[in-house]
Each structure stands twice: as C-alpha cells, then as structure tokens.
Amino acid sequence: MPSIYSPTSASLRDYLASHSHLLLALDTFLLSLRLGEFNNPSYSDTPSRPNEIPGSPSFRSTESGELKEETKEGRKVSRSALTLKAMELVRSIVGTTKWTSSGELLIILEALGRLFHSSYAKDPCLSNTIRRLMNLVRTVEEDLKTPQLTPGALSVNTNLPLTTDPGGVPSGALSPPNNISRSTSTPSMTSALISQPQNASTDLLYSNLERFRSDSMAESPEPAGVPVPDGPPNPSNVEGIAKKLPLYFFEYKAEFRQMVMEGFQEVIDDLEEGRREINEQAGLHIHSNEIILTYSLSRTIENFLLHAHQREKRQFHVIIAEGAPHFGGHVMANKLSSKGVRVTVINDSAITALMPRVNLVLLPAHAILANGGVVAPSGSHLCALSALANKVPTVVVSSLTFKLCPMYPHEGQDIMQDFVSPAFLGVGSESDNVDLICPVHDYIPPELIKLFITNVGGVLPSYVYRLLSEVYCVEDPIIFK
Amino acid sequence: MSTEEEKEAEKARKKAEKAKRAAEFAAKNPNGFTKPKEKLSKAERRAKQEAQRAAKANEADKSKSSSKNPKNPSSNVDIGSNNDPQASASRQVLSSSPQTLALPPPILNNSNGNSNRKQNTPPRKSSTSSNVPFSQPPSTLNAQSLFSHLSPPMKPPLTKTLSPPPQTSKSIHPSTVTLCNAYSRFSITGSNSRCIAMLECFKKIIGDYEPPKDKVMSMDLTRVLKENFKVITESRVHSISMGNAFTFLKNFVTKIKHNEETSVSKDNLLLAIDQFIEKTVQFASDVIAKEGSIKVKNGDVILTYGCSTSVKKLFAKALDQGKDFRVIVVDGRPELEGKKMLGYLQELGIHVTYVGYNSLSYVMKEVSLVLYGAAALLSNGSVVCRVGANGVTLVAGAYRKPVLVCCETYKFSKKVQIDAITHNELTPKPDEFKSSPCSDWVGVKYDVVGEGVAGIVTEFGIVPTTSVAVILREME
Numbered sequence: 001m002p003s004i005y006s007p008t009s010a011s012l013r014d015y016l017a018s019h020s021h022l023l024l025a026l027d028t029f030l031l032s033l034r035l036g037e038f039n040n041p042s043y044s045d046t047p048s049r050p051n052e053i054p055g056s057p058s059f060r061s062t063e064s065g066e067l068k069e070e071t072k073e074g075r076k077v078s079r080s081a082l083t084l085k086a087m088e089l090v091r092s093i094v095g096t097t098k099w100t101s102s103g104e105l106l107i108i109l110e111a112l113g114r115l116f117h118s119s120y121a122k123d124p125c126l127s128n129t130i131r132r133l134m135n136l137v138r139t140v141e142e143d144l145k146t147p148q149l150t151p152g153a154l155s156v157n158t159n160l161p162l163t164t165d166p167g168g169v170p171s172g173a174l175s176p177p178n179n180i181s182r183s184t185s186t187p188s189m190t191s192a193l194i195s196q197p198q199n200a201s202t203d204l205l206y207s208n209l210e211r212f213r214s215d216s217m218a219e220s221p222e223p224a225g226v227p228v229p230d231g232p233p234n235p236s237n238v239e240g241i242a243k244k245l246p247l248y249f250f251e252y253k254a255e256f257r258q259m260v261m262e263g264f265q266e267v268i269d270d271l272e273e274g275r276r277e278i279n280e281q282a283g284l285h286i287h288s289n290e291i292i293l294t295y296s297l298s299r300t301i302e303n304f305l306l307h308a309h310q311r312e313k314r315q316f317h318v319i320i321a322e323g324a325p326h327f328g329g330h331v332m333a334n335k336l337s338s339k340g341v342r343v344t345v346i347n348d349s350a351i352t353a354l355m356p357r358v359n360l361v362l363l364p365a366h367a368i369l370a371n372g373g374v375v376a377p378s379g380s381h382l383c384a385l386s387a388l389a390n391k392v393p394t395v396v397v398s399s400l401t402f403k404l405c406p407m408y409p410h411e412g413q414d415i416m417q418d419f420v421s422p423a424f425l426g427v428g429s430e431s432d433n434v435d436l437i438c439p440v441h442d443y444i445p446p447e448l449i450k451l452f453i454t455n456v457g458g459v460l461p462s463y464v465y466r467l468l469s470e471v472y473c474v475e476d477p478i479i480f481k
Numbered sequence: 482m483s484t485e486e487e488k489e490a491e492k493a494r495k496k497a498e499k500a501k502r503a504a505e506f507a508a509k510n511p512n513g514f515t516k517p518k519e520k521l522s523k524a525e526r527r528a529k530q531e532a533q534r535a536a537k538a539n540e541a542d543k544s545k546s547s548s549k550n551p552k553n554p555s556s557n558v559d560i561g562s563n564n565d566p567q568a569s570a571s572r573q574v575l576s577s578s579p580q581t582l583a584l585p586p587p588i589l590n591n592s593n594g595n596s597n598r599k600q601n602t603p604p605r606k607s608s609t610s611s612n613v614p615f616s617q618p619p620s621t622l623n624a625q626s627l628f629s630h631l632s633p634p635m636k637p638p639l640t641k642t643l644s645p646p647p648q649t650s651k652s653i654h655p656s657t658v659t660l661c662n663a664y665s666r667f668s669i670t671g672s673n674s675r676c677i678a679m680l681e682c683f684k685k686i687i688g689d690y691e692p693p694k695d696k697v698m699s700m701d702l703t704r705v706l707k708e709n710f711k712v713i714t715e716s717r718v719h720s721i722s723m724g725n726a727f728t729f730l731k732n733f734v735t736k737i738k739h740n741e742e743t744s745v746s747k748d749n750l751l752l753a754i755d756q757f758i759e760k761t762v763q764f765a766s767d768v769i770a771k772e773g774s775i776k777v778k779n780g781d782v783i784l785t786y787g788c789s790t791s792v793k794k795l796f797a798k799a800l801d802q803g804k805d806f807r808v809i810v811v812d813g814r815p816e817l818e819g820k821k822m823l824g825y826l827q828e829l830g831i832h833v834t835y836v837g838y839n840s841l842s843y844v845m846k847e848v849s850l851v852l853y854g855a856a857a858l859l860s861n862g863s864v865v866c867r868v869g870a871n872g873v874t875l876v877a878g879a880y881r882k883p884v885l886v887c888c889e890t891y892k893f894s895k896k897v898q899i900d901a902i903t904h905n906e907l908t909p910k911p912d913e914f915k916s917s918p919c920s921d922w923v924g925v926k927y928d929v930v931g932e933g934v935a936g937i938v939t940e941f942g943i944v945p946t947t948s949v950a951v952i953l954r955e956m957e
Binding site (some may be wrong): 335336338343347349351352353356357382389417426442443 | 827
C-alpha cells in the first residue's frame with residue numbers, strides 16, 4: 001500500500017490517486033479558494049461599483065435591505081462556514097485514506113496545510129484549523145503511548161496532560177481552564193515563549209529541540225510483538241515536520257484511528273457551538289441603559305447584542321460606526337434595528353467626538369495574535385485609542401476556534417494586511433504624484449484591550465499565549481510553506 | 482369620696498369598653514393578632530405592585546394633566562414636567578410610541594463628560610433576568626435625546642431664497658440673503674472663508690447704509706448690523722471666528738463720533754474692516770506659514786487633516802524655501818474637505834498620499850509631523866477643529882508624533898469646553914443614506930481636542946495650548 005513520505009502537493013496527490021472523489025473535492029475547494037469565491041465581502045472584496053454604499057439607492061440589495069453577504073451564488077461565505085467546509089474535507093480525506101500511523105497522518109495534514117496556504121494565504125483560519133488537528137493527533141498519540149520515560153528525561157511535547165488517561169479522548173477543542181496541561185519541561189515552555197519572526201525559518205528552534213529529543217527518546221522502549229501492516233513510511237525517509245518526530249509516532253496503534261476521528265468530530269462541534277457560548281455571556285457584560293459603540297459589521301457582535309436584547313431583555317442603545325471602506329456599519333444597523341434594537345449610525349470621524357457618552361466599546365476580531373493583540377477592521381485601532389483616552393472599556397468579542405494565531409505582530413500594522421480600492425473616496429488621479437491607499441485591517445495592541453469575550457469565557461489579553469499551548473503544538477509550523 | 486367613686490366608675494367603664502373591643506377583635510380575627518398573609522408568587526406580587534403603581538400614576542396624572550396638557554406637544558413631554566420616572570414611564574407607555582420618548586432627567590444631565598457605567602444604571606428592583614423584566618423607565622436613547630441640548634441639524638435645502646422677517650425687512654440687505662444661502666448650502670466652509678465672506682457682506686451693508694435724521698449713527702448702525710447678523714446665524718450657526726469679527730465690528734461702530742460726517746465715518750469703517758481682513762486674518766496666516774515652515778525639514782512626511790488656509794500657505798512657503806517633503810492628506814466623511822487640499826497640493830507639485838479616515842493607524846508610522854488647522858481656540862487650551870481631528874491627534878500620540886495646530890489669534894475665545902458634546906453643530910443625514918431603513922443618524926461638525934497638541938502656531942510664534950488665556954488677556 002503506498003504511503004506518503006513528504007508533505008508536498010505532488011506526493012499528496014499521488015497518495016490520493018486511488019481516491020479520485022477525494023482528489024476532485026480537494027481540487028474544487030482549492031480552486032474556489034483561489035478564485036476568491038470564499039472571500040468575505042464584508043472586508044476583503046472591494047465594492048464592485050465605486051461609491052457602492054449599503055443603504056444607498058444605487059446599491060443592489062434584497063427586499064429586506066440586507067447586504068447579500070450571507071450567500072454568494074448560493075454559497076455561505078462567512079469564515080466559520082469556510083472553516084467548516086475545510087474541516088469536512090479534511091475529515092473525509094483522513095477518514096477514507098488508509099494511513100497507519102500518526103506520523104503519516106501528520107504528513108498528510110502538513111501537506112494539506114501547505115496546499116491551503118498556497119491557495120488562500122490571507123486568511124489564517126485554514127492554517128489554524130490544520131494546526132489544531134495536528135496538535136490533536138499529537139495529543140492522541142502521546143496519550144496512547146504508555147509513558148515509560150526514564151527519570152530525568154525531558155518531554156518534548158508541551159501538551160502531555162498531567163494525568164494520562166489512555167481510554168479517554170483528549171479534546172482537541174479549546175477547553176475551559178481546568179484542563180490546562182501543565183508541562184514539566186522547561187525547554188518547551190521557553191520555546192513556547194520564544195517569538196518567531198513569521199518569515200524566518202524555524203530550523204533554529206527545531207535544532208534546539210532535536211538536541212533535547214535525542215537525549216530523551218533514545219531510550220524509549222519498542223513495544224514488542226505489535227503487528228505492523230505493510231507499507232508504513234520508513235521514518236528515515238520522511239520530510240517536513242515528520243523528520244523531527246520521535247520514532248513511536250510511526251508505529252501502528254489499533255485504537256488510534258477511532259480516537260482521532262472522535263477528536264475531529266469534537267473540533268467540528270466546537271466550530272458550530274462557539275457562537276452560542278459567546279452569546280450566553282451577553283447578560284454578564286451588558287447592563288441596562290448602556291450606550292455601546294461598535295465598529296462596522298460583525299456577525300458575532302450582532303448575535304451577541306441580539307441575544308442581550310431578545311433573551312436577556314436588556315435595554316441599551318448601540319452606536320455603530322459606518323466603517324469605511326466597506327460600510328458594513330450600515331448593514332449591521334439595518335439588521336439590528338429590524339429586530340428592535342435601538343441603533344444610531346455615525347461616521348468614523350465622529351467616534352472620538354461621541355466617545356465621552358459611550359459606556360462600552362465592542363470590537364470584532366479578524367485574528368487574535370499570540371501576544372493578546374488583535375487584527376481588526378481598519379479604523380478600530382482609533383476606536384480603541386479613543387476609548388482608552390475616555391476610560392471606556394474595550395472588549396473584543398470573538399470565538400477562538402479558528403482565529404487564534406500563534407504569530408506575533410512583528411510587522412506592526414502590516415500583519416495580515418490586505419488592501420482594497422479606495423473608490424469610496426471618489427478621487428481618481430492619473431498623476432504620479434498622488435498615492436491612494438486603503439488598508440483593510442488594523443492591529444490593536446493588547447494594552448488597549450480590556451477583555452476578550454470568547455467561547456471559553458472571558459479571557460485577559462495576557463492569558464492568550466497560554467491558550468495557544470492548549471490548542472497548538474510548538475513544533476508545528478507557524479506558516480505552512 | 483365622690484371623686485373616688487367617680488374614679489372607680491371611670492375605671493370600670495374603661496374596662497368594659499376594653500373587653501368589648503377585645504371581643505369584637507377576637508370575633509373578627511379568630512387567629513389572633515397576626516393575620517396570615519396570602520402567599521403570592523413573585524409574578525403575582527410584581528403584578529400587584531404594577532397595578533398599585535399605575536393607580537398612583539393615574540391619580541398623579543389626573544392632578545397634573547389639567548394644568549400641564551395645554552402646554553406640552555407630543556414629544557419632549559416629560560423633560561421638565563414630571564420628575565418621577567415611574568409615573569412618566571407608565572404614562573409614556575400608554576400615550577406615545579417608544580421612539581419619540583424623551584429621557585427622564587437624571588440620565589439627560591449626565592450628557593457631560595462624566596458619564597461612567599454606574600451613573601447610567603437605574604436602581605435594581607429584582608434579581609433575575611429570566612422572570613418578568615423590571616419596570617425601569619423605558620430607555621429612550623436615540624439621536625434626538627443624546628443631543629437634545631443642541632439645535633437640530635440644519636438642512637441645507639433652501640430652494641427658495643430666505644424670506645426675511647417682515648418688520649425689519651428694510652434693514653436686511655440682499656447680500657445678507659445671498660450669504661445665508663451660501664452658508665446653508667455649505668458652499669462656503671472653513672472659518673476663515675466664512676469670516677471674510679461675512680465681513681465683505683457687512684461692507685456692502687455699511688456702504689449702502691444711510692442713517693435716519695433723528696437717530697445717532699452708531700446706535701442705529703449697530704442695530705442694523707445686529708439684525709443682519711441674527712439672520713445670518715439663523716441660516717447656519719456662526720463660528721467663533723465670525724463671532725469675534727462681529728464683536729470687533731460692533732466695538733468700532735460704537736466708537737463713531739456722532740458729530741462726524743456720515744461719509745467720513747463710513748469710510749473709516751470700511752477701512753477698518755479691510756485692515757481687519759488684511760492684518761488679523763490674511764497677514765496672520767502668512768506669519769503662521771513662515772513660523773510653521775521652519776518646523777518642516779527635508780525628507781519630512783507631513784500628515785494633515787481636512788483643508789485649512791493656513792496649512793496650505795505653510796506648505797507653499799516650505800516649498801518656496803526649497804524643502805523636500807511629502808504630504809499625507811487624511812479625509813473624513815461626509816464632507817471630504819481633503820479633496821480641496823489634494824487639488825491644491827497637486828497644483829503645487831508636492832507628492833500627496835490621500836487616504837480615508839480608517840487608514841490613519843496604518844499611515845501614521847511613517848509620518849514625521851502632524852499639522853492641521855483650527856476653527857477656534859478656547860481659554861482652557863482646547864482646540865476646536867473639524868470633527869475627526871481628535872482622532873488624528875490620538876493616533877499621533879500613540880505613535881509619538883508631534884502635532885502642531887495652525888490658528889490665527891482672532892480665533893481665540895474666552896469660552897471653555899472639555900468635550901465635543903456640550904456644544905456642537907449637528908449635521909443632517911447624508912442624502913445617500915436617506916433610503917436606509919435604519920433612520921437614526923448622528924453627525925457633528927466640530928471636535929474638541931483637549932490634549933495631545935504639542936503647540937499652536939500663531940502669529941506670535943509657536944505657543945503651548947495653555948497660553949491662550951494669557952494671550953487673550955494681552956490682546957485686550
């Protein structure tokens with residue numbers, strides 16, 4: 001049986017050659033990614049006509065006045081929908097193919113990660129999901145391996161739970177703090193804190209780990225008499241991440257497959273459940289007669305506010321900044337006011353003028369970075385600064401499932417940046433002396449953020465790095481190249 | 482003896498009465514003194530409370546409605562009339578739709594900077610949120626109530642010309658009417674331009690003015706000017722620059738000697754106005770340009786917000802001095818005044834980057850100096866400028882960039898203001914959003930920058946914001 005040795009696109013395709021339907025699904029998905037069919041129009045696409053502002057008479061809208069952002073030719077294009085679709089694809093690939101060991105599975109996942117990255121690099125949600133699955137695989141493997149470390153040996157994997165439970169499936173989902181795995185090994189903790197420039201190679205880090213690994217793993221006992229199906233990858237031939245894996249990753253374990261599939265299912269459930277858990281916290285943070293300021297369009301915040309309005313019956317008033325360049329604020333205002341929430345729309349420039357009157361600022365997140373900073377719609381940095389100047393708490397409402405990134409913002413405002421046309425300004429110039437710029441994202445440093453409201457509860461920005469080690473493994477690549 | 486007997490009789494009588502009362506009581510209440518209370522559930526208790534409250538409110542309503550009803554129109558009923566939020570709540574629920582209700586007073590009074598979360602919470606009545614919601618006053622926050630202390634936004638329609646009030650029609654000059662139209666259509670914007678336009682209009686008025694035989698010229702002319710100014714203000718609220726210029730004009734007019742010839746007085750007056758325009762407005766901005774251009778170095782990247790005459794002159798001056806710099810123009814919607822600055826800089830041939838307001842944080846890292854113009858400078862050191870400039874200052878502060886504001890001294894004012902809400906000019910909803918279902922919109926014209934400004938460039942040099950009061954005093 002052929003097995004996969006290296007996480008390149010070619011070898012993955014060879015591996016899937018016998019499963020043509022999988023290959024077809026994968027290629028279709030990658031093609032849609034490249035064609036931009038999954039681009040979220042609320043922040044990534046340029047409005048197709050200049051000065052196309054939602055709510056204006058020239059704007060194409062449905063009868064209810066809503067922007068057709070939920071469906072694009074019948075397909076849901078929200079990021080969670082995209083992530084779910086990717087997860088389903090991965091699950092079908094992993095479920096159908098006949099891999100035999102966790103090492104092989106990790107190679108498959110890494111290959112998928114590279115493919116996703118090459119097709120759709122600007123959104124980190126796919127890479128984050130792959131990383132989560134890889135960590136899940138590693139955790140399951142570590143659980144199954146009977147821990148017979150020699151005294152003094154160092155554990156490389158930071159996610160070794162303090163109490164090993166071979167029968168149970170470790171949840172790949174982000175779980176509440178009582179499941180924090182405490183690592184007893186100093187090098188792993190240090191390596192979790194080492195900030196890595198995203199574009200530099202991570203070989204330096206791995207070489208450090210390899211040094212420790214070679215000390216500890218040499219003595220790991222080979223389980224005797226385990227039947228090995230033919231065709232496992234010879235550990236000495238593998239490439240990529242798998243090169244650094246200890247040898248027991250390439251052994252066959254009977255219950256591994258089922259545990260991994262259960263773990264995948266848990267991750268999928270987590271994706272679907274995340275919003276509900278956020279909504280349930282709405283009553284804790286919104287009090288009555290509050291004036292809440294929010295910026296542009298966010299489905300998470302919209303559901304959060306609607307939950308507070310409809311279920312918790314809180315009376316409050318929302319001020320929405322229209323949020324150039326996509327003017328998602330108008331869409332959000334229409335949606336909220338149609339459900340009875342009191343809404344006022346303002347220009348972005350009026351945010352600082354009205355801030356003394358505001359009680360709470362709610363901001364959405366495009367991505368949450370390892371230092372607790374947030375990549376948010378452009379203009380929200382100003383919002384957060386103004387809130388700080390007026391002592392108004394800034395709260396970021398976002399689920400952590402696919403937005404948590406293990407990156408640090410070395411590029412400052414350029415992290416995950418994208419640009420669209422500034423056509424809404426109504427200025428055109430053929431002169432060389434004039435530049436027109438319109439960035440889509442802003443980076444908000446963690447000092448400006450008071451709290452994250454996430455699906456694991458309320459989280460301080462300074463705690464985010466700790467959550468990283470629960471979901472991701474430090475040996476997995478930060479960028480799949 | 483008789484008194485003793487009487488006392489005895491009294492005692493006996495009282496005892497009998499007491500026994501009789503006790504027997505009556507025992508007959509009524511077989512269980513003794515404590516009457517068992519009917520056990521009501523929480524919802525029933527609440528309903529009972531509501532009913533009692535409503536009954537009380539109805540009584541209060543009846544007593545007050547007879548005196549208050551003729552005065553009050555439908556909305557804004559309850560700001561002054563009734564201080565009891567509960568009574569006003571029940572009344573409002575019955576009478577008007579939620580969207581037009583006004584806030585009960587305690588919350589309105591907090592419109593000044595001090596609002597924090599505690600002040601906006603009404604007292605809690607019951608604990609859980611899953612039961613019947615508590616009867617707090619229905620929160621009626623909307624744009625009207627947030628800014629009900631300001632005059633409503635001026636709509637710039639005026640397809641027909643402004644009709645002057647009848648009794649003073651002869652003192653309203655046609656050029657005033659033209660000016661009012663220009664203001665209300667926002668075709669003249671910017672504090673310098675508006676001030677100069679107003680003074681030109683007054684020059685025409687003075688030129689055409691003939692004092693009546695029996696009146697003192699200074700007083701009559703003052704009256705005429707005041708009436709015209711009032712009409713101008715009704716079309717669009719006057720800026721502080723206009724106010725200061727008008728004060729100067731009034732002062733000059735009152736000093737006219739009454740035995741002087743009319744033509745001489747008028748000539749003096751016109752000359753004074755010309756000198757004001759030349760010196761305190763135009764020459765001042767030239768001096769500002771010179772002072773400020775010293776701060777521009779080679780290789781600078783200067784960020785400016787909106788369009789200001791002094792800043793334009795500054796750029797021209799710096800270019801004349803042969804400096805090599807480029808400009809980033811940040812523009813705020815919906816006025817988009819930066820386009821004028823963009824056009825001007827393109828003519829000068831300076832390299833411009835034109836960005837929208839959302840890109841501020843992105844472009845700020847490469848900026849070396851932030852410059853913008855002010856509409857006014859207040860005594861407490863606050864800078865009144867176009868809405869959005871406060872944000873520019875904040876972001877510049879976050880990136881540690883110096884901020885300079887260009888302002889002529891005639892715009893200094895004795896007023897004080899700490900935030901942009903207490904006094905401002907509301908703007909109407911832009912036309913492109915008229916069809917949007919969500920109808921509530923708030924727009925303001927001015928922003929107040931309290932801190933973060935490194936210096937003000939005036940014709941006296943670059944001064945800190947705290948010296949405004951000192952300069953005002955010196956100017957007197």
